[in-house]
Amino acid sequence: MSHTTFAEPQTERLHGRAGTRLARVEECMVELFGRLDRVFARDAAWAPAVAAALALQFALIFYHKPWLDEWQALQIAVQSPTLAELLHNLRYEGHPPLWYLVLRCLASILGNPFLALPVAAAIFAGMTQGAILFAAPFRRLDRLMLATSELILFEFMTISRSMTMGCAFAILAIALWRRGRWSWPFIALLPLCDFLFGVISLAFVYLRWRERRLAYVPAVVWGISGVVSAWTVRPMPDIVPALGSKGLLLGTAIWASNLSTLGLPWQGIAFRPEWNSPPPLLFGGLALGAFMAVCWRETRGRRDDALLVGGMMALTWIFSLAVYPLAIRHLLLARPIHETEVPGLLGGDAFSVM
Structure with a gap:
């Protein structure tokens, strides 16, 4: 009995100390982020922070060395002799054609196919970071943290692939959600980026329907986009999956x-x-x-x-x-x-x- 009487107050004291320390840590974090919010509320601090975030993004893109998946997409896009053969080759890839068409066009315009990957990433990263830094409904500090997160800064925007384009279109669709039909072009393009972005576009269409803002013509265009995407990724009979x-x-x-x-x-x-x-x-x-x-x-x-x-x-x-x-x-x-x-x-x- 005496052991129990001694242990219970001791346990309570330990829990009390832990709770006090956590509360202090929370107070310090709240104070720190409050100070940072006040700093970035001033345009004199916000403008250099935005410039630094964008500079970091573009530096990562142009210093990044493409890996296997990125090079393979570029090779298929550039080395397919005709568009018909490009679509034929994509049936071994399982990816819709839009990203490959973007790379093919950029390689032709730039005259150097090796520039197509970083330039494509830079274009879509600029769209994405612009929407986040200047249009997101968050505090400036939150926007800066989101823009410089590993997910946005590197995973989707530095590594150049169809997900870079899909992420940009998804964020722009949200950015334009309340501006009439301006979000529909980006929703309609999502199925042509990747299968999973097609699923995200389906969620967007459902949300439009739930809000009773489902426009007939844009919805039909979106449906056609989905059908075209599915048609172009029909697997070849002799395809062998790289991963099982x-x-x-x-x-x-x-x-x-x-x-x-x-x-x-x-x-x-x-x-x-x-x-x-x-x-x-x-x-x-x-x-x-x-x-x-x-x-x-x-x-x-x-x-x-x-x-x-x-x-x-x-x-x-x-x-x-x-x-x-x-x-x-x-x-x-x-x-x-x-x-x-x-x-x-x-x-x-x-x-x-x-």
């Missing part, structure tokens, strides 16, 4: 491990940075649970929104099991669906300019 299914258990484990990057944006082996590698198992598991909890909290009581977020995650899981394991960069596309469902983002406080 890993089975139910291993496939699910790989999917969950990669998905944990949504909660902890750290790619590495142990504590050493390594691109395209998920966070350490323990931290990744905790981060995935935290991200799921945030999704549940933000969509609680909003059934349709919960179905959109959960449906995107379920689709990536099924695809990873049935076709091939999706990489971290693919699973990160669950972010646009999740962020779209944040209350008010597509409401009156949506991206305000453009």
Whole structure:
């Protein structure tokens, strides 16, 4: 009895100290971010910060050395003798044609095919960063942190591929959401970027329908875009997948491990940075649970929104099991669906300019 009497107050004191320390840390963080907000509220500080973020983005793009997937897309785009043969070759790729057509046009215009990849990335990065830094409905500090996040700065905007274009179109569709039909061209182009962006476009069309703002002609154009995209990626009879299914258990484990990057944006082996590698198992598991909890909290009581977020995650899981394991960069596309469902983002406080 005496041991219990002694332990309980001691445990309470430990918990009290931990709670006090966490409260102090929280107060310090609130104070720090408050000061930074006040700093960036001044145009004299905001303008250099924006210039530095854009300079960093373009420096990363033009100093980046393309990797296998980027070079392969450029080779197919440039070395296919005709457009008909380009479309034929894409049936071995499984990707819609728009990105390849962009690279082919840029290579022809620039006269140097090696410039096509960085110039394409720079064009779409400029669109994306402009929408985030100048139009996002967040505080300036939040916009700066989003623009310089690994997800935007490197994963989607530095590595030059169709996801760069798709991310730009998705963000521009949100930016123009409340400006009549101006978002529809970007929604209609999304299926021509990538399969997963086609899924995101379907979510956008559903949200338009839910708001009773579904325009007939743009919706038909979007449908045609989806059909064309599906037609161009019909697999050839003799195609051999480069990556195969890993089975139910291993496939699910790989999917969950990669998905944990949504909660902890750290790619590495142990504590050493390594691109395209998920966070350490323990931290990744905790981060995935935290991200799921945030999704549940933000969509609680909003059934349709919960179905959109959960449906995107379920689709990536099924695809990873049935076709091939999706990489971290693919699973990160669950972010646009999740962020779209944040209350008010597509409401009156949506991206305000453009």
